[in-house]
Amino acid sequence: MSPTAALRSITLRRFQPGRTFHSSSRAFIKVGDKLPNLDLVESSPGNKVNLSEEIKSGKSLLIGVPAAFSPGCSNSHIPGYLKHKSLKNAGQVFVIAVNDPFVTKAWGESLDPSGNSGIRFLGDPTAKFTKALDLAFDGTAIFGGPRSKRYALEIEDGKVKALHVEPDNTGIAVSTAEKVLGSSDKPATRSSKRLASAAAKEGPPTPLTTSTPMDSEDEFMSGMSSEEDDVLQESDNDDGSADDFGFDEPEPELGFSQKDAMPKKKKTFDINFKVYHPEDIQAQQDDLIDEVNMILDIRKEDAAILLRHFRWNKERLIEDYMDRPKKVLEDAGLGPSATGPPKLEVIPGFMCDICCEDESGLQSFAMKCGHRYCINCYKHYLGQKIKEEGEAARIQCPADGCKRIMDAKSLDLLVTTDLQQRYHELLTRTYVEDKEQLKWCPAPDCENAIECGIKKKDLDRVVPTVACDCKHRFCFGCILADHQPAPCELVKRWLKKCADDSETANWISANTKECPKCNSTIEKNGGCNHMTCRKCKHEFCWMCMGLWSEHGTSWYNCNRFEEKSGSEARDAQAKSRVSLERYLHYYNRYANHEQSAKLDKDIYNKTEKKMIQLQSASGMSWIEVQYLNSASQALQTCRQTLKWTYAFAFYLARNNLTEMFEDNQKDLEMAVEALSEMFEKPVTELAEPKLKVEIMDKTSYCNKRRVILLADTADNLANGVWSWSINF
Amino acid sequence: MAFATKRLGKELAKIHGNLPPGITLVTAEGFQEWLLDIQVLDANPIYTGKIFRLKFKFSSSYPIEPPEVTFVNTTDRPIPMHPHIYSNGIICLDLLGQQGWSPVQNVESICMSLQSMLTGNTKNERPEGDAQFVASNRRRPRDIDFYYHDNTV
Numbered sequence: 040m041s042p043t044a045a046l047r048s049i050t051l052r053r054f055q056p057g058r059t060f061h062s063s064s065r066a067f068i069k070v071g072d073k074l075p076n077l078d079l080v081e082s083s084p085g086n087k088v089n090l091s092e093e094i095k096s097g098k099s100l101l102i103g104v105p106a107a108f109s110p111g112c113s114n115s116h117i118p119g120y121l122k123h124k125s126l127k128n129a130g131q132v133f134v135i136a137v138n139d140p141f142v143t144k145a146w147g148e149s150l151d152p153s154g155n156s157g158i159r160f161l162g163d164p165t166a167k168f169t170k171a172l173d174l175a176f177d178g179t180a181i182f183g184g185p186r187s188k189r190y191a192l193e194i195e196d197g198k199v200k201a202l203h204v205e206p207d208n209t210g211i212a213v214s215t216a217e218k219v220l221g222s223s224d225k226p227a228t229r230s231s232k233r234l235a236s237a238a239a240k241e242g243p244p245t246p247l248t249t250s251t252p253m254d255s256e257d258e259f260m261s262g263m264s265s266e267e268d269d270v271l272q273e274s275d276n277d278d279g280s281a282d283d284f285g286f287d288e289p290e291p292e293l294g295f296s297q298k299d300a301m302p303k304k305k306k307t308f309d310i311n312f313k314v315y316h317p318e319d320i321q322a323q324q325d326d327l328i329d330e331v332n333m334i335l336d337i338r339k340e341d342a343a344i345l346l347r348h349f350r351w352n353k354e355r356l357i358e359d360y361m362d363r364p365k366k367v368l369e370d371a372g373l374g375p376s377a378t379g380p381p382k383l384e385v386i387p388g389f390m391c392d393i394c395c396e397d398e399s400g401l402q403s404f405a406m407k408c409g410h411r412y413c414i415n416c417y418k419h420y421l422g423q424k425i426k427e428e429g430e431a432a433r434i435q436c437p438a439d440g441c442k443r444i445m446d447a448k449s450l451d452l453l454v455t456t457d458l459q460q461r462y463h464e465l466l467t468r469t470y471v472e473d474k475e476q477l478k479w480c481p482a483p484d485c486e487n488a489i490e491c492g493i494k495k496k497d498l499d500r501v502v503p504t505v506a507c508d509c510k511h512r513f514c515f516g517c518i519l520a521d522h523q524p525a526p527c528e529l530v531k532r533w534l535k536k537c538a539d540d541s542e543t544a545n546w547i548s549a550n551t552k553e554c555p556k557c558n559s560t561i562e563k564n565g566g567c568n569h570m571t572c573r574k575c576k577h578e579f580c581w582m583c584m585g586l587w588s589e590h591g592t593s594w595y596n597c598n599r600f601e602e603k604s605g606s607e608a609r610d611a612q613a614k615s616r617v618s619l620e621r622y623l624h625y626y627n628r629y630a631n632h633e634q635s636a637k638l639d640k641d642i643y644n645k646t647e648k649k650m651i652q653l654q655s656a657s658g659m660s661w662i663e664v665q666y667l668n669s670a671s672q673a674l675q676t677c678r679q680t681l682k683w684t685y686a687f688a689f690y691l692a693r694n695n696l697t698e699m700f701e702d703n704q705k706d707l708e709m710a711v712e713a714l715s716e717m718f719e720k721p722v723t724e725l726a727e728p729k730l731k732v733e734i735m736d737k738t739s740y741c742n743k744r745r746v747i748l749l750a751d752t753a754d755n756l757a758n759g760v761w762s763w764s765i766n767f
Numbered sequence: 768m769a770f771a772t773k774r775l776g777k778e779l780a781k782i783h784g785n786l787p788p789g790i791t792l793v794t795a796e797g798f799q800e801w802l803l804d805i806q807v808l809d810a811n812p813i814y815t816g817k818i819f820r821l822k823f824k825f826s827s828s829y830p831i832e833p834p835e836v837t838f839v840n841t842t843d844r845p846i847p848m849h850p851h852i853y854s855n856g857i858i859c860l861d862l863l864g865q866q867g868w869s870p871v872q873n874v875e876s877i878c879m880s881l882q883s884m885l886t887g888n889t890k891n892e893r894p895e896g897d898a899q900f901v902a903s904n905r906r907r908p909r910d911i912d913f914y915y916h917d918n919t920v
């Protein structure tokens with residue numbers, strides 16, 4: 040047995056649940072003890088750091104934390120040290136977490152991007168160092184393994200000078216920077232900067248952005264598999280210290296905290312945008328109106344009409360008004376009112392040209408153009424324009440060809456109060472509609488607007504997904520639901536093609552299929568592609584109907600359409616069949632993800648119900664079941680992305696980049712299917728800590744794969760290096 | 768209905784025996800659907816000797832809303848050839864759309880507009896994509912967003 044293996048077996052025995060005393064005779068590390076002669080790792084598994092060697096002389100400080108990215112560690116504990124004015128007097132400072140080196144590195148970079156503090160972040164992946172200090176505690180139930188107590192060790196010349204160990208393992212009391220380094224005049228404040236990006240606002244936790252070079256898939260996987268952020272936030276500690284653990288600050292929204300504190304590197308697919316609520320939209324208009332009111336010295340109501348007339352282009356309005364004030368006022372329907380305010384009149388001998396009514400005493404109205412109609416016709420006309428056609432700022436005179444615009448004052452005279460109200464609502468809407476960089480959120484009942492600087496001409500280079508505060512994610516370019524990574528024009532083409540070919544395509548997207556072995560009809564009832572026939576137990580892939588056993592390691596053949604061989608292609612008939620098959624290949628996968636996303640949602644709704652039952656039966660907390668929500672959201676978001684990768688791939692002409700795209704697609708697809716399968720397990724299994732940790736890891740991994748795919752695709756799109764099979 | 772009825776009643780009274788040449792009233796029973804025939808009077812080879820039948824459908828909001836106007840095909844009434852008239856009789860004309868309509872327009876003025884639209888036409892052809900449009904369209908003309916790209920024809 041290798042030394043490492045021996046250590047690991049000790050570890051396992053030692054942390055078996057139910058043990059009441061430590062099998063080791065070693066006591067808690069005390070003042071005067073030397074540091075254990077064991078390796079820690081920094082940045083990558085090969086980069087070992089031996090502290091007993093490294094800090095033989097001089098002052099140093101070791102800070103132990105339960106896990107990287109835990110809210111308690113990220114929000115106050117470590118930042119407290121980072122900001123402490125006496126940090127530089129503490130000597131060499133190390134933060135040690137029971138995590139692998141990729142995670143600790145990424146965490147260090149998130150807390151101290153510049154690295155100015157000099158604090159080094161070390162990983163103790165197997166907890167052997169922590170255990171040698173006897174500062175580990177059993178976190179198996181929640182974290183799937185041992186964890187470090189939160190502590191600070193002051194070291195001088197290689198020996199412990201003072202130790203500050205949290206009595207309840209994970210609290211933040213005795214090991215804070217204030218307690219260890221003395222009180223600071225710069226209190227630790229939470230540094231949280233909210234980034235208005237689609238990635239930051241989506242449901243699933245946003246994958247951390249790290250510049251860690253990925254040497255191989257395995258290293259990447261290992262970097263992800265022990266990600267603890269979700270674990271820490273969504274789990275209770277079974278040793279009773281739940282309240283002190285990670286919830287030291289109230290978290291209104293679970294699963295979002297560490298992200299806020301993390302500086303993010305801007306990704307190409309992250310679009311800058313702002314969400315405006317109705318009151319913001321009103322305030323912006325009021326500001327502009329006030330400004331014009333002051334500069335031009337005109338009444339606010341008139342300023343509003345002028346601004347709407349100029350489609351809220353303040354500069355042009357002011358310029359034009361300075362040049363020819365009379366004409367500007369006249370054009371906007373604000374000409375000199377010699378006749379006073381608009382009023383209804385009774386004119387003898389008048390006949391209305393709309394209703395042909397000519398009875399005496401008929402009230403009529405005319406704007407400055409002189410086109411006069413009766414009040415009834417005006418009411419009808421304006422009602423039609425406002426209610427049926429949703430017009431407001433540009434309602435023209437009813438006369439044929441007359442361009443005179445109905446002003447708010449005349450309108451108020453002519454219509455009932457409810458119409459006036461609707462009219463003014465619509466006027467407010469024109470503000471958003473008139474501005475190219477503003478768009479309404481298309482979600483039903485949502486009244487927010489989004490501001491984004493993306494122009495129409497940018498749309499072949501960027502897919503501007505924005506996320507409203509109502510959680511709806513949509514494309515700022517075309518208002519359709521999020522369709523990253525596919526550009527708008529491709530989406531338009533694809534949807535049109537699907538609509539045109541729907542008859543052909545429908546059969547394949549249908550919800551039932553026959554078992555390839557026994558031919559009994561199978562209905563797909565979950566989001567996963569791994570189908571097991573209830574009758575004959577045959578396991579197959581829903582997408583390609585192939586044996587599932589062949590998919591475990593080579594999903595590859597299922598995400599890529601293998602171009603047909605040349606012999607077949609020679610036949611013209613086969614050619615057209617190939618082209619249809621090719622389309623169906625991509626359409627099938629596109630439709631499959633769309634369908635699966637719906638099914639995954641159903642399953643979550645069902646599972647949520649069961650988890651509620653389980654909560655009351657077992658006494659588990661609501662927080663403990665939230666990991667399923669994160670998983671469900673990740674499945675939805677990733678499937679939305681996957682769905683569009685197939686439309687994207689359909690139009691993609693092969694070049695040296697295609698393979699990387701397909702690999703990314705394959706990785707994400709595999710991860711999503713794996714998560715989807717776990718997600719479908721019965722409730723009793725879902726409640727098991729092991730599966731729970733697996734699901735949380737897989738959720739986090741899925742989100743990361745999605746970010747990688749989107750980032751790569753968006754970069755290539757921005758650089759114009761994709762080649763397409765058609766001209767967009 | 769009162770609103771449309773009153774106006775249509777007045778229009779009908781004015782129309783009876785007093786329509787411009789080339790326009791004749793076929794039926795005006797009730798105030799929901801009228802039929803009128805139009806002819807091109809000038810010597811336009813495309814339309815020589817032909818009579819075309821127009822169907823007017825009025826909503827209760829007429830004339831605030833435009834009427835729905837289409838050519839109808841009967842044994843002796845073909846659909847006129849025109850780059851803005853589909854072979855199913857649907858007409859692409861801005862004055863019949865919500866944007867171009869004015870409540871001051873009426874049945875007579877619409878007939879005259881269509882008459883002159885035919886008179887001035889020199890292209891013996893259907894709009895682009897006629898076959899596809901006719902095959903696939905299930906909407907009523909008022910719900911179609913025509914793109915009035917070319918008002919010279």
Ligand SMILES: [Zn+2]
Pocket residue numbers: 391392393394395396412413414415416417
């Ligand atoms: Zn009237």
Ligand SMILES: [Zn+2]
Pocket residue numbers: 406408409410436437438441442443
């Ligand atoms: Zn007018």
Ligand SMILES: [Zn+2]
Pocket residue numbers: 480481482485486487507508509510511
């Ligand atoms: Zn919204």
Ligand SMILES: [Zn+2]
Pocket residue numbers: 514515516517518519522526527530
């Ligand atoms: Zn789009």
Ligand SMILES: [Zn+2]
Pocket residue numbers: 554555556557558559572573574575576577
């Ligand atoms: Zn079977």
Ligand SMILES: [Zn+2]
Pocket residue numbers: 580581582583584585590596597
């Ligand atoms: Zn397959």
